[in-house]
Amino acid sequence: MKPEQNSEAIPHADPIAIFESWFAEAQKSEPNDPNAMALATATPDGLPSVRMVLLKGHGPDGFVFYTNFHSRKGGELAANGHVALLFHWKSLRRQIRIEGPITEVSAEEADAYFASRHPESRLGSAASDQSRPLPDRQVYLDRVAALRAEYPDGNVPRPAHWSGYRVTPAAIEFWQDRDYRLHERRRFVVDGAGGWTSSLLYP
Numbered sequence: 001m002k003p004e005q006n007s008e009a010i011p012h013a014d015p016i017a018i019f020e021s022w023f024a025e026a027q028k029s030e031p032n033d034p035n036a037m038a039l040a041t042a043t044p045d046g047l048p049s050v051r052m053v054l055l056k057g058h059g060p061d062g063f064v065f066y067t068n069f070h071s072r073k074g075g076e077l078a079a080n081g082h083v084a085l086l087f088h089w090k091s092l093r094r095q096i097r098i099e100g101p102i103t104e105v106s107a108e109e110a111d112a113y114f115a116s117r118h119p120e121s122r123l124g125s126a127a128s129d130q131s132r133p134l135p136d137r138q139v140y141l142d143r144v145a146a147l148r149a150e151y152p153d154g155n156v157p158r159p160a161h162w163s164g165y166r167v168t169p170a171a172i173e174f175w176q177d178r179d180y181r182l183h184e185r186r187r188f189v190v191d192g193a194g195g196w197t198s199s200l201l202y203p
C-alpha cells in the first residue's frame with residue numbers, strides 16, 4: 001500500500017468555508033449542474049422520499065432551494081420540517097451531507113429569485129401543478145401557452161405557492177475518496193455555543 005501524503009485532508013474548522021471551497025472546485029470540474037443536490041424529506045411517521053433540486057443560495061444562514069409548496073415534497077415539509085441534503089461530485093470523488101430544519105424564505109427573496117429566472121422558466125413553473133397527475137403532456141404545454149398569451153413579456157407573477165426553503169445546517173459531513181477505499185469522513189455538528197465541533201468517522 002502506498003503511504004498517504006497527508007493523513008487528513010478535510011480541515012477541522014469552519015464547515016461553511018469548506019463547503020464554499022469544495023463547491024467552487026465543483027463549479028470548475030462538474031460537467032453540469034454542480035449545484036444539484038438530493039433532497040430527502042419524510043412524512044411525520046417516517047416514510048422517506050428523495051429527489052434532486054438545485055441549490056440557489058448558500059452561506060452561514062443556510063442552504064436555499066426553490067420549489068412548489070403544493071408538491072409532494074411541499075406536503076411532507078409542511079408536516080415535517082426536517083430535511084437532509086446530499087451533494088455528490090463525481091469529478092472530485094467527494095460527497096457532502098447536510099441535515100437540519102427548514103424555514104421559508106421571505107416573499108421579497110422569493111420574488112427576487114423568481115424575477116431572475118428565464119421568462120420561459122417562470123411560465124413553466126407558474127403553469128405546473130407539480131407532483132399532481134397530468135393526463136397528457138399537451139395539457140401542461142397548453143397551460144404554458146395560455147400564460148404566455150396572458151403575459152407576453154414573460155413577467156408572470158410568482159405564484160404564492162412557489163417559493164424557497166432555507167435549510168439551517170445542524171450537521172454537515174464531508175467525505176473524501178482516498179486510496180484503496182480508506183476514505184475520509186469528517187462530521188461537524190452545531191455545538192451549544194452556536195459554533196461547530198467535529199470528529200472523524202470511520203468511512
Ligand SMILES: Cc1cc2nc3c(=O)[nH]c(=O)nc-3n(C[C@H](O)[C@H](O)[C@H](O)COP(=O)(O)O)c2cc1C
Nearest residue numbers: 033036051052053054066067068071072073074131
Ligand atoms: C438536476 C435536477 C434539478 C432539479 N431541480 C429542481 C428544483 O430546484 N426545484 C424543484 O422543485 N424540482 C427540481 N427538480 C425536479 C425534482 O427532482 C422533482 O421531480 C420535483 O421537484 C417533484 O418532486 P416531488 O414530487 O417529490 O415534490 C430537479 C430535478 C433534477 C434532475
